Amino acid sequence: MLDSIFYPGSIAVIGASNNEIKWGGRILKNILSAYKGKVYPVNPGETNIQGLNSYHSVLDIPGEVEMALVIVPAKFVLSVAEECGKKDVKGLIVISAGFGETGNNELEKELLSIVRRYGMRMIGPNTLGIVNEPASLNASIIGRLPTPGSISFITQSGSLGLALAEWTINTGIGLCKVISTGNKADVDDVDLIEYLNNDPSTGVIAMYVEGIKRGREFIDAVRRVRKPIVAIKTGRSKRGAKAVFSHTGSIAGSDEVYSAAFRQAGILRVEDIDDLFDAALAFSCQPLPSGNNVAILSNGGGASIVAADECERHGINIVDLTPETREKIKKVIPQFASNSNPIDTAGTVSFEIYDNSIQALHDDPNVDAIIVIYVHTMMFSAMPPAEAVVEMKQKCIKSKSRKPIIACWMGGAGTEEGVEILRSGCIPNYPVPERAVKALSCLIKHSEFLDKVKVGAGQEDKMGRCK
Amino acid sequence: MKILTEHEAKKVLSKYGIQVTQGSIAKSADEAFRIASGIGFPVAMKISSPDISHKSDVGGVVLDIKKEDVKAAYSDMISRISKAVPGANIEGVLVQQMAPPGHEVIVGLKKDAQFGHALMFGLGGIFVEIYKDVSFRVTPIDKKEALEMISEIKGSPILKGIRGRKPVDVDAVADVLVSVSEMAQKENIVELDINPLIVGENGAVAVDARAMVEK
Numbered sequence: 001m002l003d004s005i006f007y008p009g010s011i012a013v014i015g016a017s018n019n020e021i022k023w024g025g026r027i028l029k030n031i032l033s034a035y036k037g038k039v040y041p042v043n044p045g046e047t048n049i050q051g052l053n054s055y056h057s058v059l060d061i062p063g064e065v066e067m068a069l070v071i072v073p074a075k076f077v078l079s080v081a082e083e084c085g086k087k088d089v090k091g092l093i094v095i096s097a098g099f100g101e102t103g104n105n106e107l108e109k110e111l112l113s114i115v116r117r118y119g120m121r122m123i124g125p126n127t128l129g130i131v132n133e134p135a136s137l138n139a140s141i142i143g144r145l146p147t148p149g150s151i152s153f154i155t156q157s158g159s160l161g162l163a164l165a166e167w168t169i170n171t172g173i174g175l176c177k178v179i180s181t182g183n184k185a186d187v188d189d190v191d192l193i194e195y196l197n198n199d200p201s202t203g204v205i206a207m208y209v210e211g212i213k214r215g216r217e218f219i220d221a222v223r224r225v226r227k228p229i230v231a232i233k234t235g236r237s238k239r240g241a242k243a244v245f246s247h248t249g250s251i252a253g254s255d256e257v258y259s260a261a262f263r264q265a266g267i268l269r270v271e272d273i274d275d276l277f278d279a280a281l282a283f284s285c286q287p288l289p290s291g292n293n294v295a296i297l298s299n300g301g302g303a304s305i306v307a308a309d310e311c312e313r314h315g316i317n318i319v320d321l322t323p324e325t326r327e328k329i330k331k332v333i334p335q336f337a338s339n340s341n342p343i344d345t346a347g348t349v350s351f352e353i354y355d356n357s358i359q360a361l362h363d364d365p366n367v368d369a370i371i372v373i374y375v376h377t378m379m380f381s382a383m384p385p386a387e388a389v390v391e392m393k394q395k396c397i398k399s400k401s402r403k404p405i406i407a408c409w410m411g412g413a414g415t416e417e418g419v420e421i422l423r424s425g426c427i428p429n430y431p432v433p434e435r436a437v438k439a440l441s442c443l444i445k446h447s448e449f450l451d452k453v454k455v456g457a458g459q460e461d462k463m464g465r466c467k
Numbered sequence: 468m469k470i471l472t473e474h475e476a477k478k479v480l481s482k483y484g485i486q487v488t489q490g491s492i493a494k495s496a497d498e499a500f501r502i503a504s505g506i507g508f509p510v511a512m513k514i515s516s517p518d519i520s521h522k523s524d525v526g527g528v529v530l531d532i533k534k535e536d537v538k539a540a541y542s543d544m545i546s547r548i549s550k551a552v553p554g555a556n557i558e559g560v561l562v563q564q565m566a567p568p569g570h571e572v573i574v575g576l577k578k579d580a581q582f583g584h585a586l587m588f589g590l591g592g593i594f595v596e597i598y599k600d601v602s603f604r605v606t607p608i609d610k611k612e613a614l615e616m617i618s619e620i621k622g623s624p625i626l627k628g629i630r631g632r633k634p635v636d637v638d639a640v641a642d643v644l645v646s647v648s649e650m651a652q653k654e655n656i657v658e659l660d661i662n663p664l665i666v667g668e669n670g671a672v673a674v675d676a677r678a679m680v681e682k
Contacts, residue, residue: 216605245470245520247573248575249577254579256585257605260604264604264605
């Protein structure tokens with residue numbers, strides 16, 4: 001049913017405008033920029049909008065309309081929704097504000113009853129729209145379509161969510177869908193997560209959450225979803241102001257309960273906005289590790305110590321390598337360098353060193369995941385080690401066993417070309433070791449969720465992940 | 468919304484198989500003595516009033532009362548409370564067996580608008596008040612999750628035995644957690660504290676409890 005919203009064959013933009021500064025103008029322009037299906041502007045005051053015939057009402061449109069965007073003042077929304085129902089529109093995206101979020105709960109209820117009566121589905125009201133890259137659909141006020149990817153992002157907040165989406169698009173992180181949920185009068189988190197779970201182009205779900213409706217159902221639904229879900233939940237609890245009856249009452253603020261609920265559902269709760277997309281990026285292009293034993297390769301001792309410290313903080317084990325592995329690595333690194341984990345090449349960098357070392361680590365049965373660090377100095381180029389990482393990944397895809405490889409290219413200026421090789425080779429790369437380790441810790445935690453929390457078959461798909 | 472007295476709250480706990488310290492409400496010094504004799508000495512005495520939920524704050528708890536002191540302890544408590552909380556509706560004095568030795572832990576419930584009920588576990592006393600060393604789950608939970616809740620808190624090694632001390636009956640605590648999870652909806656609990664639940668090498672006993680329920 002939600003396919004009518006995400007993959008519509010035809011769209012009516014009700015409240016379309018020639019003025020691109022207005023929402024109705026901006027969104028129509030965004031849709032027209034890439035979408036290949038039929039688009040019908042609706043505005044009783046215009047005959048031609050952005051080069052298209054404009055209709056007085058959705059009922060005047062000659063062909064079928066599968067989805068309608070509603071961008072009219074709140075007082076007109078009910079009659080517009082009623083007309084959409086009569087026109088047999090399947091999905092609505094109601095951008096209009098002035099409903100539950102301003103205390104106008106009655107109007108929202110009436111809108112929902114119209115939607116239900118006609119068997120439609122609705123996102124919103126008070127949403128900033130949706131983006132679905134595989135359908136080339138930008139039915140939102142977001143500036144442009146993202147780079148293709150397998151991350152779908154559900155955001156409850158309007159502007160912050162939007163800013164995050166824009167920022168993500170600008171960093172070149174691939175996105176599949178961006179969904180601004182608005183007031184969630186009809187389609188809510190449970191509906192969306194279940195839909196995205198069945199969406200072949202979504203590999204990982206990122207969420208910006210302020211509050212969840214249908215809490216217990218949400219937990220049960222999410223436990224059946226085996227795709228990784230990473231969430232940031234804002235709105236720390238307000239408590240302790242008044243005298244409370246019990247100790248439990250004073251400690252169990254909503255934030256603690258959310259943390260518990262997310263863990264029971266198998267949702268990775270992250271603290272910072274950086275963490276959200278760092279983790280999503282790792283999920284979108286790396287397999288899951290089968291355990292928490294990591295090997296670290298670095299050309300700088302300091303960086304590898306920072307990484308090892310962070311690993312310890314997250315319960316990740318810096319594993320002992322087998323004698324064979326250490327022997328293989330000893331042959332390629334300088335004599336004075338360390339061939340025990342973390343591997344430190346003592347400043348020396350070459351394609352061969354990184355290639356052979358990563359290969360040896362990957363072949364080591366004790367190792368579940370690899371963190372590859374490159375610290376930039378003027379002595380070396382950031383490119384050959386990056387090429388080694390990407391080449392290793394290609395080899396691994398061909399072989400049956402594939403372990404996650406997380407990169408950390410440090411040093412800013414001078415590393416750009418290496419970073420670009422990693423990015424286009426679909427290796428998650430982070431500018432500091434802590435972020436690389438945190439992202440890896442999410443992969444490990446999700447593996448644990450699959451074993452301990454998630455229900456259903458364990459057919460772990462590489463679905464939706466880039467090659 | 469109704470506040471249950473300790474005695475009422477413990478009746479609910481017993482219904483779900485949770486062991487509680489035995490006791491009855493006495494309405495006179497003589498009755499207190501009779502009840503205490505049935506339990507065996509020494510005993511504890513606690514004021515029973517729907518208007519007083521933090522009993523020890525107003526001098527409503529006396530422990531380790533010997534046979535010869537029971538009657539006087541009863542009278543003293545009634546007059547003390549009448550002064551401390553004038554106009555409180557006093558049902559009587561709960562005469563109770565003394566708690567067995569063991570570690571104090573807290574088990575609690577709170578109704579949550581989004582998720583139903585949240586279940587809390589922690590070490591009792593200062594650990595919960597100062598360190599907030601607790602774990603949470605949304606109910607219902609099974610025994611496996613209950614055991615995880617116990618392992619999750621930082622103070623968990625204390626229960627599992629450190630420095631030569633014997634481990635306590637963690638399994639019994641897990642059973643209590645599962646029982647409390649079960650009663651959350653059935654009893655329309657808004658808030659519940661079992662504080663302390665005393666856990667020894669064999670079994671766990673609810674020594675004090677307070678609850679608020681929706682009628």
